[in-house]
Amino acid sequence: MLIEFMMIFLTLVNLIILSTSRLSTCIKVIAFQGIILGILPVAEGHFDIQLVIFSIIAISVKAILFPSMLLRTLSQLNIHREKKPYVGYGMSLLIGLGAIVLSWWISKNLPLTVAPASSAVLPVSIFTSFVGLYLIITRKMALTQVIGYLIFENGIYMFGVILPQKQPLLVELAVLLDAFVAVFVMGITIFHISREFDHIETDQLSTLRS
Amino acid sequence: MLLALIFIPFLAGVLSLVSRNANLRYFLLGFASVSHFTITVLFWFFPPAALFNNWIGLDRIGQLILSVTSGLFLGAGFYAISYLKNEKHQQIKDFQEDIIFSNVPEAIFICCMLFLLASMTFLALSQHFGLIWVAIELTTLTSAPLIYFHRHHRSLEATWKYLMICSVGIAIALLGNFFLAVAASTGGEKPVSLLASELVKYANVLNVKWLKAAFIFILVGYGTKMGLAPMHTWLPDAHSEAPSVISSLLSGAMLNCAFLGIFRTFQVCTAAGLADFAGDLLIALGLVSMLVAAVYIIRQADYKRMLAYSSVEHMGIVAIGLGLGKAAVFGSMLHLVNHSLTKAALFLVAGNILAVYKTKRTNDVQGMFKVIPVSAFLWLAGILSITGFPPFGTFISEFTILKAGIEQGRFFVSGAYLVLLVIVFIGFATICIRMTQGSPEQGIEKVALKQRILSVVPPAIMILLVLVLGLFIPSSFKNFLHGICMLVGGN
Numbered sequence: 001m002l003i004e005f006m007m008i009f010l011t012l013v014n015l016i017i018l019s020t021s022r023l024s025t026c027i028k029v030i031a032f033q034g035i036i037l038g039i040l041p042v043a044e045g046h047f048d049i050q051l052v053i054f055s056i057i058a059i060s061v062k063a064i065l066f067p068s069m070l071l072r073t074l075s076q077l078n079i080h081r082e083k084k085p086y087v088g089y090g091m092s093l094l095i096g097l098g099a100i101v102l103s104w105w106i107s108k109n110l111p112l113t114v115a116p117a118s119s120a121v122l123p124v125s126i127f128t129s130f131v132g133l134y135l136i137i138t139r140k141m142a143l144t145q146v147i148g149y150l151i152f153e154n155g156i157y158m159f160g161v162i163l164p165q166k167q168p169l170l171v172e173l174a175v176l177l178d179a180f181v182a183v184f185v186m187g188i189t190i191f192h193i194s195r196e197f198d199h200i201e202t203d204q205l206s207t208l209r210s
Numbered sequence: 211m212l213l214a215l216i217f218i219p220f221l222a223g224v225l226s227l228v229s230r231n232a233n234l235r236y237f238l239l240g241f242a243s244v245s246h247f248t249i250t251v252l253f254w255f256f257p258p259a260a261l262f263n264n265w266i267g268l269d270r271i272g273q274l275i276l277s278v279t280s281g282l283f284l285g286a287g288f289y290a291i292s293y294l295k296n297e298k299h300q301q302i303k304d305f306q307e308d309i310i311f312s313n314v315p316e317a318i319f320i321c322c323m324l325f326l327l328a329s330m331t332f333l334a335l336s337q338h339f340g341l342i343w344v345a346i347e348l349t350t351l352t353s354a355p356l357i358y359f360h361r362h363h364r365s366l367e368a369t370w371k372y373l374m375i376c377s378v379g380i381a382i383a384l385l386g387n388f389f390l391a392v393a394a395s396t397g398g399e400k401p402v403s404l405l406a407s408e409l410v411k412y413a414n415v416l417n418v419k420w421l422k423a424a425f426i427f428i429l430v431g432y433g434t435k436m437g438l439a440p441m442h443t444w445l446p447d448a449h450s451e452a453p454s455v456i457s458s459l460l461s462g463a464m465l466n467c468a469f470l471g472i473f474r475t476f477q478v479c480t481a482a483g484l485a486d487f488a489g490d491l492l493i494a495l496g497l498v499s500m501l502v503a504a505v506y507i508i509r510q511a512d513y514k515r516m517l518a519y520s521s522v523e524h525m526g527i528v529a530i531g532l533g534l535g536k537a538a539v540f541g542s543m544l545h546l547v548n549h550s551l552t553k554a555a556l557f558l559v560a561g562n563i564l565a566v567y568k569t570k571r572t573n574d575v576q577g578m579f580k581v582i583p584v585s586a587f588l589w590l591a592g593i594l595s596i597t598g599f600p601p602f603g604t605f606i607s608e609f610t611i612l613k614a615g616i617e618q619g620r621f622f623v624s625g626a627y628l629v630l631l632v633i634v635f636i637g638f639a640t641i642c643i644r645m646t647q648g649s650p651e652q653g654i655e656k657v658a659l660k661q662r663i664l665s666v667v668p669p670a671i672m673i674l675l676v677l678v679l680g681l682f683i684p685s686s687f688k689n690f691l692h693g694i695c696m697l698v699g700g701n
Contacts, residue, residue, distance in 0.1 A: 129385075
């Protein structure tokens with residue numbers, strides 16, 4: 001039951017992120033997702049000390065470190081809202097609802113070799129990845145694109161959690177480290193973009209062609 | 211010894227970040243590249259033992275990629291020392307637009323170069339699909355600051371595109387890795403681990419549907435990093451805006467590294483009997499890459515972008531060679547080496563041209579033979595080599611792939627391949643030969659060779675090696691390449 005509740009929450013926060021223009025709300029949603037993802041492996045039922053330690057590390061990176069880094073970047077920028085995305089917020093919400101239906105349909109037809117602990121995890125993981133990619137494509141601001149990248153990676157991470165074959169702990173940690181360095185480098189790049197252009201809208205980055 | 215190979219560049223990078231002395235940093239860069247190269251050469255005579263339950267080990271394909279990487283880095287390292295010494299440290303006026311910019315601090319630049327070497331080495335030695343993924347992402351992150359060496363808006367745009375597109379691509383490959391894990395979990399029994407050797411060994415019990423999905427996702431993901439069209443869009447921007455020495459490393463070494471990820475997955479697919487399925491996908495992407503490159507190379511106005519699109523083309527050729535299988539794999543592996551050497555040399559020479567002419571427009575460069583005769587000669591030789599002209603090694607490798615394609619009766623693939631090669635040749639020849647001839651514009655002075663000896667020796671050696679590979683391939687090296695072909699069912 002716990003997992004189902006978590007999945008419902010995840011779906012709802014994904015919809016929030018599709019419909020909000022406030023960047024700080026997006027970052028809070030990232031933190032929230034990080035907590036749920038960190039608990040998920042433990043909530044799935046297997047309880048061993050290695051898993052708990054990894055959960056604590058995952059939560060502190062995904063739910064504390066990433067959001068605080070993004071908030072710090074945001075405070076340097078003096079921007080609060082994404083004003084003109086390529087697709088409006090109402091429309092995004094509608095597309096999001098369609099994507100929920102689609103991801104449940106896809107996951108019903110996927111021939112998983114071993115049944116996961118809860119049938120809700122797979123569709124929500126597909127939906128989360130979709131939301132991440134959708135943000136990267138339809139938003140103009142560099143910061144929102146980084147947020148989209150993180151959500152995309154969260155969705156993929158969820159898919160990894162339901163696998164019967166766990167990745168070795170070392171690999172999981174290395175993947176986390178990579179994501180950390182990625183956010184770090186992207187944060188610095190955004191800072192330079194804002195200093196160079198006085199904004200962080202990537203549709204203005206269009207000098208280089210053919 | 212294997213760990214030393216990763217840690218020498220890593221530690222040298224950390225040291226160069228904290229050191230305040232410029233000469234010490236140059237020494238560290240030189241020392242790390244020389245010692246890395248020496249150890250790599252030693253591995254050819256004394257094969258190292260695998261570590262950590264075979265997670266870190268050196269197999270043949272890894273050894274090939276590692277050697278190419280190490281050799282190119284040796285050349286690029288010394289070129290970089292000469293480049294950094296000549297680069298001004300104050301504000302610089304841009305030659306394309308009316309803007310002023312500064313460079314990234316040298317300490318960070320050298321540190322990232324060494325970290326890039328460490329991560330590429332790590333990738334070549336990784337035998338576990340999880341580690342391979344981690345290493346490929348690391349190469350992206352360590353090379354992004356290098357593209358942003360000249361701090362102006364164009365390089366920033368290139369860096370951002372590179373970071374975003376490659377990160378998303380590699381995230382897709384992570385999903386592919388998970389699919390591979392699903393394919394490897396066979397229900398009741400203990401699942402097969404994601405070690406490359408284990409997966410190949412137990413390939414017959416893998417779930418075929420999921421393996422197919424895994425290959426598609428990994429091909430798209432790592433294909434983004436390798437520069438296969440239509441996921442190549444970051445490549446021309448990054449290669450044209452980065453300093454030339456970095457372009458040569460990205461093009462010559464890093465693209466191969468991404469290819470290694472695809473190669474290992476392909477190896478699992480062939481062992482599971484999916485060689486036709488995976489091969490056709492590789493051929494399709496390869497042909498699209500060659501087509502896109504040919505379209506953009508003709509009438510290209512920027513010579514560094516031209517070289518970048520040529521990288522897309524050659525990665526396409528390598529993919530086609532691997533996809534055709536059998537004898538073509540030999541050509542593909544040989545082509546990997548030839549392309550890396552030639553392209554790295556060409557980018558280094560392009561850096562010399564840029565330093566003298568201060569323009570990237572092909573129309574504004576004339577009379578190279580009168581201004582920089584040695585570089586002009588290398589440029590001409592490199593262009594002939596990159597277009598697959600005999601007696602260079604690229605001719606042998608491209609011809610091997612063509613011959614294998616015809617022998618297998620894939621006439622459409624071979625025909626398209628040949629036509630696209632000819633189009634690229636015409637595009638290159640008309641643009642580049644014009645650059646060397648004629649007389650230079652006023653104000654461009656002849657540069658004494660002595661001043662920049664380090665900037666012509668590395669590309670000269672690379673071109674010479676390609677020439678040697680075209681005239682004569684040592685039988686031991688031939689056997690080595692045949693050994694790689696056997697990994698994917700070739701001969």
